[in-house]
Amino acid sequence: MVGPVLIVGAGVAGMTAAVELADAGVHTVLVERLSTVGGNALRLYKAFPTDDCFFCFEGNRWRPGIRKCFYRSALTDQPNIDLRVNTTVVDISGTPGSFTVRLRTEPTYVDPKKCILCGLCTTRSEAFKLSSPQCQPQTVSVDPTLLDDEARRVASECPTHAIDLDATPSEDTLVVSDIVIATGYHEFKPQGVQEYGYGEHPNIITQLELAEMLDPTGPSGGVLLRPSDGAPVERVMMVQCVGSRSVDHFPFCSKICCVFALKHANIIAQEHNGIRVDVVYMDIRTYDRHERYYRMARRAGVGFIRGRVSRVVPRDDGRLDVVIYDSLLDQYLQYEVDLFVLSSALEPSEGTAALISQLGLQDRSGFVAPVEDGSVDGVMAGDHVFVCGTALGPAEVPESVTQARAVVSRILQGGV
Amino acid sequence: MPTYNLYMGCSVPANYPNYEISMLKVAEALGIDLVYMEGVGCCGSPNLRAIDYFGWLLVNARTLAIAEKSGHDVVTPCNGCFGSLKDVHHFLLHNSEYRTRVNEELNSEGLEFTGRVRPRHFIEVLYTDIGIDAIREKVTRPLDGVGIAIHYGCHLLRPADVTEFDPAILDELVRVTGATVVEYPLWKQCCGATVLPVNEALAVRLARDKLKSIKEAGASFITVVCPACGNQLDLQQLGLKTSYGEVYDLPVLLYPQILALAMGMSEDEIGLEMNRVPAQPILEHLTG
Amino acid sequence: MSEAGEHSTTPVTLVDPIDISTLDPHFRNEIRSMPNGDDLYACFACTTCTAACPIACQWTYKPHQLIRMILLGMRNEVLSSKEIWECLTCFQCQERCPQGVRVTDIIFDCKNLAAEEGLVPENILGLGRQLLESGQLYQVTADWEREDLGLEPEVPGLDPEPMKAILHGTRTGRLVGGGD
Numbered sequence A: 001m002v003g004p005v006l007i008v009g010a011g012v013a014g015m016t017a018a019v020e021l022a023d024a025g026v027h028t029v030l031v032e033r034l035s036t037v038g039g040n041a042l043r044l045y046k047a048f049p050t051d052d053c054f055f056c057f058e059g060n061r062w063r064p065g066i067r068k069c070f071y072r073s074a075l076t077d078q079p080n081i082d083l084r085v086n087t088t089v090v091d092i093s094g095t096p097g098s099f100t101v102r103l104r105t106e107p108t109y110v111d112p113k114k115c116i117l118c119g120l121c122t123t124r125s126e127a128f129k130l131s132s133p134q135c136q137p138q139t140v141s142v143d144p145t146l147l148d149d150e151a152r153r154v155a156s157e158c159p160t161h162a163i164d165l166d167a168t169p170s171e172d173t174l175v176v177s178d179i180v181i182a183t184g185y186h187e188f189k190p191q192g193v194q195e196y197g198y199g200e201h202p203n204i205i206t207q208l209e210l211a212e213m214l215d216p217t218g219p220s221g222g223v224l225l226r227p228s229d230g231a232p233v234e235r236v237m238m239v240q241c242v243g244s245r246s247v248d249h250f251p252f253c254s255k256i257c258c259v260f261a262l263k264h265a266n267i268i269a270q271e272h273n274g275i276r277v278d279v280v281y282m283d284i285r286t287y288d289r290h291e292r293y294y295r296m297a298r299r300a301g302v303g304f305i306r307g308r309v310s311r312v313v314p315r316d317d318g319r320l321d322v323v324i325y326d327s328l329l330d331q332y333l334q335y336e337v338d339l340f341v342l343s344s345a346l347e348p349s350e351g352t353a354a355l356i357s358q359l360g361l362q363d364r365s366g367f368v369a370p371v372e373d374g375s376v377d378g379v380m381a382g383d384h385v386f387v388c389g390t391a392l393g394p395a396e397v398p399e400s401v402t403q404a405r406a407v408v409s410r411i412l413q414g415g416v
Numbered sequence B: 001m002p003t004y005n006l007y008m009g010c011s012v013p014a015n016y017p018n019y020e021i022s023m024l025k026v027a028e029a030l031g032i033d034l035v036y037m038e039g040v041g042c043c044g045s046p047n048l049r050a051i052d053y054f055g056w057l058l059v060n061a062r063t064l065a066i067a068e069k070s071g072h073d074v075v076t077p078c079n080g081c082f083g084s085l086k087d088v089h090h091f092l093l094h095n096s097e098y099r100t101r102v103n104e105e106l107n108s109e110g111l112e113f114t115g116r117v118r119p120r121h122f123i124e125v126l127y128t129d130i131g132i133d134a135i136r137e138k139v140t141r142p143l144d145g146v147g148i149a150i151h152y153g154c155h156l157l158r159p160a161d162v163t164e165f166d167p168a169i170l171d172e173l174v175r176v177t178g179a180t181v182v183e184y185p186l187w188k189q190c191c192g193a194t195v196l197p198v199n200e201a202l203a204v205r206l207a208r209d210k211l212k213s214i215k216e217a218g219a220s221f222i223t224v225v226c227p228a229c230g231n232q233l234d235l236q237q238l239g240l241k242t243s244y245g246e247v248y249d250l251p252v253l254l255y256p257q258i259l260a261l262a263m264g265m266s267e268d269e270i271g272l273e274m275n276r277v278p279a280q281p282i283l284e285h286l287t288g
Numbered sequence C: 001m002s003e004a005g006e007h008s009t010t011p012v013t014l015v016d017p018i019d020i021s022t023l024d025p026h027f028r029n030e031i032r033s034m035p036n037g038d039d040l041y042a043c044f045a046c047t048t049c050t051a052a053c054p055i056a057c058q059w060t061y062k063p064h065q066l067i068r069m070i071l072l073g074m075r076n077e078v079l080s081s082k083e084i085w086e087c088l089t090c091f092q093c094q095e096r097c098p099q100g101v102r103v104t105d106i107i108f109d110c111k112n113l114a115a116e117e118g119l120v121p122e123n124i125l126g127l128g129r130q131l132l133e134s135g136q137l138y139q140v141t142a143d144w145e146r147e148d149l150g151l152e153p154e155v156p157g158l159d160p161e162p163m164k165a166i167l168h169g170t171r172t173g174r175l176v177g178g179g180d
């Protein structure tokens, strides 16, 4: 008997697996560490390969509707899905086909079924905020470290009595037939890569941070401003392979950073008139169909410099002087830039290592490795244990979805 | 009898009357009517294109516009002229802004470029309009397997989207004379003629590379379809004898000379003694 | 970055970089607006052109570097280079470029820009002068050779005058004098 199935991580991959299993009649428990589903894709603006906006809303900005592509309505409406946010797996025992899992759920403090997003709490206290216009469940999240007297007052005034600040963590133990690991990735914060000065100057950021700046629903409304002083950005420089392809950090190629860097470069070149973008690279790896982003970027006038950064020196006027060795010309070039964007490696998300050891799986550079004699789809990690999406290693959304579907088909066939 | 506008350019008549006469003789024997164009001159060469693109466009557009009056295609024996005419023809056909500007100038002579006559190389006319079979019928003294290396010349082959010339044409034209085509690695490489004005040493080295490659491949002689390539490969052999002490002994024949010989014409008729590296020894051997 | 921290003065270094702000950012658009220059942008520095070029081994600036320099805006360096004039115009680079960059045509464009600035090698200028003054690059000198072969001593139909007239009105005239 298949099910219930535990899915760990509600990013694109986990959501896909959950919805498709549920639609096939299998009871699924979808566990997400954060207060919202969506994972990393929640923070992206336009998506390759279609250039669609990740935020396909219905309705207005404040009360946005459902992002259809990620099945989010299904996550709350489909009775076979038991979505548990703010939840992690504490431990796993039992045998394949009949695992016993212990889950711990931190309080959410707000009941999404009651909250009508009236905006009262969020306008009055910092402790309450909408984590993203696209968050799901569509409700306010609470930062417990900011709970003060005003917050408590506001809580009591909630028109629908949705807020319960006395909520406490809870634990639950379930028996599941199969486990799907969809814990995704984390963007490496490259403090450790000295020459780029990440963390030492506010105008030195990563691509995910840039994605948030480009987001029209984000804090700056999609306008590029220097974090240091809010001055408009005129020059952007990106650096590829930060942390990736390095024996000192991550030996692998993060695979999609060339594509998303060029996606961002194109958005800037096409939607932000007059901002100059240059990309410093050692190889541009816009694999298969994504080559067109590379050509598009060149057509849009994005500059490409094959070489590496010699040094980054902050100037008094808020800009950075960047010296680059251009290996094609065998010359050093000096640029002045407002925003220095690092295409940082994608590393396994926190907690993946624990799952690997709890289940006795193999790891591949920290990501979950498929079993060697598994099928060609490469989504089997162990007996009744599956893995999909970026928990396997860097991947794009369509690939993550395809892997999730492969997992679903394996489980429906009896988990082998 | 097919009729063509014959565009000689300046180099063939001045430096290679043997090319001119052998082309005319072959044409006559094959029933091709070549009519010297009236009122035309030099194509300007890539040198003019380099310093004065618009002047170069005008000069060549004018030649094509004159040809349009009779409507016959323009035929040239020179790769330089072919390259210039083809490039200008292609460019103006695809660029209406320049076409308008050029026609504004040509207007004063009552001329207009529309692109309706095509510039063509003489050998392509031989191949396409006369045909290998018709040529074969006229071959009375086949060259009996002698190994010939072909130097096509850059501006005949490239850029291919402009010149639209298939190198296999020249291969077949050589084979129909009874000769064998000797393949050699550097067949695409430039003879070096164009760099003579700015770096003669480099030009010599390019010719040398080419000749070496041909010699090593075992060819008995070389055929060319351009006065500049011919001059470079022929003349530099004399220079290489003194500068490098190397003897190549590779006679350089213009293609119509080869065809004329195969068609039974005499060496005198086609000015063979004007070729610098003597061709007689091989031919004597051939005709035995 | 580490240099910046303790020694906040200009870092002491032997590296003397090219300051991008001193280059000409319009150079690439200038070339793109010239005949067959539009595909310049597509270059991705694969170096196929240089691999195809029979003489790049002799050059300081290889073909892919010339294209790169145009994209960067190194106008003076490109227009005063000897390389653009030594180019054989053999089109091997252009023919093989996997991105459709018309490399040889672009080198022609560079030569035209160089000519506009008067940067033409003496011998090429001499050829320009010859075209302007005689209307042709080669003139028949040994007409007896033609006659021996049964050709007319004068080339039938030849008229060098129109070319002279044309070139007097174009850049050649301005370059080598005699123009108005």
Ligand SMILES: Cc1cc2nc3c(=O)[nH]c(=O)nc-3n(C[C@H](O)[C@H](O)[C@H](O)COP(=O)(O)OP(=O)(O)OC[C@H]3O[C@@H](n4cnc5c(N)ncnc54)[C@H](O)[C@@H]3O)c2cc1C
Binding pocket: A008, A009, A010, A011, A012, A013, A014, A031, A032, A033, A034, A037, A038, A039, A040, A041, A044, A046, A047, A048, A049, A087, A088, A089, A182, A183, A184, A185, A186, A187, A207, A208, A211, A256, A260, A263, A349, A350, A351, A352, A388, A389, A390, A391, A395, A396, A397, A398, A400
């Ligand atoms: C800057 C940038 C731009 C991108 N642009 C594009 C693009 O344009 N198009 C495209 O196709 N792809 C793009 N991607 C890639 C895209 O983000 C991923 O392919 C996709 O988000 C992967 O989804 P996932 O479900 O595998 O992982 P994630 O999105 O990482 O989801 C994993 C989820 O699991 C949760 N989780 C992790 N560990 C645990 C745990 N132990 N317990 C419980 N929950 C846990 C996380 O909180 C998260 O919600 C981009 C990536 C970056 C960095």
Ligand code: SF4
Binding pocket: A110, A114, A115, A116, A117, A118, A119, A120, A121, A122, A128, A140, A157, A158, A159, A160, A161, A162, A163
């Ligand atoms: S006050 Fe209550 S209903 Fe209004 S947004 Fe806050 S939690 Fe939701």
Ligand code: SF4
Binding pocket: A240, A241, A242, A244, A245, A252, A253, A254, A255, A256, A257, A258, A259, A283, A284, A285, A343
């Ligand atoms: S995808 Fe590009 S930036 Fe990312 S690691 Fe690979 S080569 Fe480097």
Ligand code: SF4
Binding pocket: C042, C043, C044, C045, C046, C047, C048, C049, C050, C063, C064, C067, C093, C096, C097, C098, C099, C100, C101, C103
């Ligand atoms: S071959 Fe084309 S794409 Fe490659 S470097 Fe040369 S011009 Fe650029």
Ligand code: SF4
Binding pocket: C049, C052, C053, C054, C055, C056, C063, C086, C087, C088, C089, C090, C091, C092, C093, C094, C103, C104, C107
């Ligand atoms: S055209 Fe010029 S640059 Fe191109 S391959 Fe020939 S010599 Fe080299």
